[in-house]
Amino acid sequence: MPRPRTLTQDRLVAAAHAVVDREGLAGLSMRAVAKELGMSTMGLYRYVADRETLERLLVESLLDAVDTAPPPDDTPWRERVEEMVRRLRVAVSARPAVLPLTVTHRHHSPGVLRWSETVLTILDEAGFDGTRRVIALRALLGYVIGALQLEHLGPLAGPGTTTIAALPPADFPHLADTARHARDVTPDAEFFGGLAILLRGLAS
Structure with missing residues (x-):
């Protein structure tokens, strides 16, 4: 008989x-996750197929x-989108790695x-349709993902900024x-300053 499946998804994650x-x-x-769980690597394969599944x-x-509940619809669409982005940032910032x-x-x-889907509903109600709605959603996702990576993996207060600030002004005055x-x-x-610029651009 097969051994009982005792590892829950919560423990695995x-x-x-x-x-x-x-x-x-x-x-x-x-191998690393199996070791963390105190089990063999082969034993872990009974619960998850591969590293890609772990990533998912x-x-x-x-x-x-x-x-993902829609924000109140009695506020301007830009404020509603900003609220959705704020929620996403809070969740992702809990596990930036x-x-x-x-x-x-x-x-x-x-x-x-x-x-x-919620963001697209807000955009649709604001009059975005067709390719304009596609570009708006992609722009929002691109901004959020990129800005969060900069925030957590290359912050303004990090050594990179210090290095750039010390560049010769004669060669890189503006940088x-x-x-x-x-x-x-x-x-x-x-984060929110960049988001405001993006939303103003989408509204124009």
Whole structure:
């Protein structure tokens, strides 16, 4: 008789998150997760097919936490979209190490599909249709994913900005000056300031 399946998905996902938190995405493997769970690698294959499946489970656990209920419809569409983006940022920021996987696996995540459907509903009600709605959604996703990666993987307060600020002003006057000013920009100001620019552009 086959052995009973005793490993729950919650335990599996928690173990995978523990590996990524400790070793980064490069350390995520069937062997590492099996070790985290105190079982053999072959035993883990009874519950999950491969590393790609592990990645999908991580993305699903991250994005399923997003509140996808439509914001109140008595507010302007730009405020409603900003609220949806804020919710996504909060969820993703809880596990920033998993962020790069969202690009590859977002199509398989029920959470991001529901989020996209809600955003598209808001855009539709605001008069976006056809290719304009396509471009608007893609622009929003591109901004959110890119901005969050910059926020967590290359923050303004990081060593990269310090290095750029020290560039010779004679060779890079605008770049060096911009990097020096960047030290005073908070993550919230950077993220929502960029979002406001994008939304103004979409509205024009």
